[in-house]
Amino acid sequence: GKEGVRRAPGGREGRGGLGGAGPAPTPRSAGNYRTQLWDKQSESFLPSTPGLGMHVEVKDPDGKVVLSRQYGSEGRFTFTSHTPGEHQICLHSNSTRMALFAGGKLRVHLDIQVGEHTNNYPEIAAKDKLTELQLRARQLLDQVEQIQKEQNYQRYREERFRMTSESTNQRVLWWSIAQTIILILTGIWQMRHLKSFFEAKKLV
Amino acid sequence: QVITGGHYDVDCRLEDPDGIVLYKEMKKQYDSFTFTASRNGTYKFCFSNEFSTFTHKTVYFDFQVGEDPPLFPSENRVTALTQMESACVSIHEALKSVIDYQTHFRLREAQGRSRAEDLNSRVAYWSIGEAIILLFVSIGQVFLLKSFFSDKRTTTTRVGS
Numbered sequence: 541g542k543e544g545v546r547r548a549p550g551g552r553e554g555r556g557g558l559g560g561a562g563p564a565p566t567p568r569s570a571g572n573y574r575t576q577l578w579d580k581q582s583e584s585f586l587p588s589t590p591g592l593g594m595h596v597e598v599k600d601p602d603g604k605v606v607l608s609r610q611y612g613s614e615g616r617f618t619f620t621s622h623t624p625g626e627h628q629i630c631l632h633s634n635s636t637r638m639a640l641f642a643g644g645k646l647r648v649h650l651d652i653q654v655g656e657h658t659n660n661y662p663e664i665a666a667k668d669k670l671t672e673l674q675l676r677a678r679q680l681l682d683q684v685e686q687i688q689k690e691q692n693y694q695r696y697r698e699e700r701f702r703m704t705s706e707s708t709n710q711r712v713l714w715w716s717i718a719q720t721i722i723l724i725l726t727g728i729w730q731m732r733h734l735k736s737f738f739e740a741k742k743l744v
Numbered sequence: 745q746v747i748t749g750g751h752y753d754v755d756c757r758l759e760d761p762d763g764i765v766l767y768k769e770m771k772k773q774y775d776s777f778t779f780t781a782s783r784n785g786t787y788k789f790c791f792s793n794e795f796s797t798f799t800h801k802t803v804y805f806d807f808q809v810g811e812d813p814p815l816f817p818s819e820n821r822v823t824a825l826t827q828m829e830s831a832c833v834s835i836h837e838a839l840k841s842v843i844d845y846q847t848h849f850r851l852r853e854a855q856g857r858s859r860a861e862d863l864n865s866r867v868a869y870w871s872i873g874e875a876i877i878l879l880f881v882s883i884g885q886v887f888l889l890k891s892f893f894s895d896k897r898t899t900t901t902r903v904g905s
């Protein structure tokens with residue numbers, strides 16, 4: 541089958557991320573896709589492909605599978621992130637009977653929305669019965685919250701970086717000392733070995 | 745923007761539905777391109793790494809199409825915005841640019857981290873390799889020296905007898 545992988549650096553798929561501190565709600569991401577199969581006879585993509593299934597798998601930055609589900613030839617999937625970092629989204633078709641090899645082509649329309657972009661404002665206005673000003677304020681609040689999450693993520697990254705730097709510093713120090721000791725010991729061994737060799741050969 | 749891999753560069757091409765090339769750059773690390781679509785249809789873009797022998801690349805790309813969807817599927821958009829509303833709109837735009845800067849910064853951090861991890865593994869391999877070579881060379885030197893003197897010994901005894 542054909543595979544599509546999108547990796548976006550940092551945050552959840554390219555926007556924001558949890559810092560770990562504070563009661564921020566976990567960010568949701570949504571993706572929707574539609575597939576079209578290439579038809580050799582008409583030399584164009586068929587408008588829809590009934591019977592073709594796509595398997596969607598999402599992994600979090602630690603490699604743990606967050607979502608693993610089968611959908612039809614078109615579908616919408618959502619998932620929530622608990623760790624900041626790069627997530628991997630993989631779509632692959634499960635179908636072997638469709639002519640996807642030997643010149644077969646599959647077109648996948650994919651749209652991924654992250655965090656506040658998953659919010660549908662007209663829907664929210666209707667559900668919570670907000671006036672226009674209240675809705676705009678809500679949108680601004682959502683944006684500010686996303687900014688805060690991203691800043692939290694950067695703080696977490698800086699912390700990790702500091703820890704890594706300190707551990708690197710330790711390792712470099714340990715390694716230099718170890719190498720000097722090995723060098724000295726090797727030198728001493730060489731001298732003693734050669735000295736006893738020459739004494740045995742009665743050259744010294 | 746290229747995040748990881750090699751010289752952090754990639755080829756990129758953008759075509760309109762008629763196949764006319766709108767944008768074409770080779771071996772670029774980062775770029776931004778704005779255009780107005782002159783007609784409907786499928787626009788194609790392609791990132792290519794074929795010039796690279798073994799390094800894989802990770803590329804970040806971002807589309808911004810058209811305007812934001814309106815907050816209201818409204819028919820009553822004929823009246824002008826009040827002061828509060830236009831203030832909200834300008835705050836919204838300013839926050840959007842803050843978010844864009846944050847994205848740029850996050851990408852730079854990811855790129856820096858990738859380079860650092862690359863450097864780290866190269867230094868680790870080098871140090872281990874160097875230590876092993878050091879050990880072999882010092883042991884080898886000793887045995888080589890010994891072999892010089894051992895040969896001389898056997899030649900002298902043969903000559904003697």
